[in-house]
Amino acid sequence: MPMSQDPVELLWRQEEPEPRPGLSVGRIVRAAIELADAEGLEGLSMRKVADRLGFTTMSLYRHVPGRDQLVDLMSDEVMREHPKAPPRQEGWRARLEAIARQGWEIRRRHPWLAEVRGSRHLPGPHAVAHYDDMLATLTGTALRPSEVIAVIGLIGRFVDAEALVLVETQREERRSGVSEQEWWGSRDSLYERLDRYPAITHLWESGGWNHPEDSFEFGLRRLLDGIEALIHERDENRDETCRECGKTLEPAASGRPRLYCSRACQQRAYRKRNQHSPSREDR
Numbered sequence: 001m002p003m004s005q006d007p008v009e010l011l012w013r014q015e016e017p018e019p020r021p022g023l024s025v026g027r028i029v030r031a032a033i034e035l036a037d038a039e040g041l042e043g044l045s046m047r048k049v050a051d052r053l054g055f056t057t058m059s060l061y062r063h064v065p066g067r068d069q070l071v072d073l074m075s076d077e078v079m080r081e082h083p084k085a086p087p088r089q090e091g092w093r094a095r096l097e098a099i100a101r102q103g104w105e106i107r108r109r110h111p112w113l114a115e116v117r118g119s120r121h122l123p124g125p126h127a128v129a130h131y132d133d134m135l136a137t138l139t140g141t142a143l144r145p146s147e148v149i150a151v152i153g154l155i156g157r158f159v160d161a162e163a164l165v166l167v168e169t170q171r172e173e174r175r176s177g178v179s180e181q182e183w184w185g186s187r188d189s190l191y192e193r194l195d196r197y198p199a200i201t202h203l204w205e206s207g208g209w210n211h212p213e214d215s216f217e218f219g220l221r222r223l224l225d226g227i228e229a230l231i232h233e234r235d236e237n238r239d240e241t242c243r244e245c246g247k248t249l250e251p252a253a254s255g256r257p258r259l260y261c262s263r264a265c266q267q268r269a270y271r272k273r274n275q276h277s278p279s280r281e282d283r
Contacts, residue, residue, distance in 0.1 A: 076124030
């Protein structure tokens with residue numbers, strides 16, 4: 001079957017039973033994931049994937065147009081490892097925390113996933129399903145729609161930032177052949193110079209570095225605490241601020257709560273909804 005030139009069609013292709021023997025998109029993607037797990041994204045090339053599979057590099061291009069498209073396929077494939085979100089009755093915090101931990105575990109297995117940066121990487125069906133699950137954890141809370149999207153983006157960037165530390169550590173260990181602990185353990189000449197800095201000295205003498213906080217656990221708790229505080233604030237003022245601009249609403253003359261401070265805000269909100277909704281012809 002000829003390869004589609006449309007990267008979206010490639011990502012969202014209907015998966016078929018793999019031929020025996022021979023190449024397929026699925027086999028190429030799995031081999032590329034194994035290579036990136038071992039060598040990082042910097043070690044990934046079409047040639048190395050072809051060598052791993054025992055085929056020529058050119059034969060891979062019949063199935064995948066290039067490395068960029070291969071990385072998108074790899075990313076979507078590992079997102080398949082995300083289980084479904086916990087049931088809604090567990091509450092938004094438990095559900096969002098569980099999804100964040102799932103993302104962290106996947107990035108510990110595949111640290112290179114955090115290196116897939118930038119705004120031009122196409123999402124596939126598994127990535128979109130995962131994103132939808134994350135958004136659903138906060139849908140129905142007092143957060144504004146734009147805040148739901150911002151919070152989920154914040155959580156995703158936090159998980160990726162923590163995973164990038166793993167990526168950088170592994171890259172340096174592969175490059176130097178020296179472990180992180182061994183490298184820092186041999187920096188005595190640096191430590192001898194640090195006693196002139198009072199804050200560092202105080203924390204050192206107080207045992208601050210003896211039992212360091214787990215950066216992922218500490219950061220995730222603080223993020224969730226902040227989100228919880230914002231939701232509590234929005235709950236207290238749910239009917240008192242404009243859903244579009246956030247300005248304080250004047251009390252409604254009737255018993256029906258107001259949603260917008262002005263006709264202009266109401267119209268802007270209506271236009272935004274229409275911009276992001278499929279037209280009748282597209283349905």
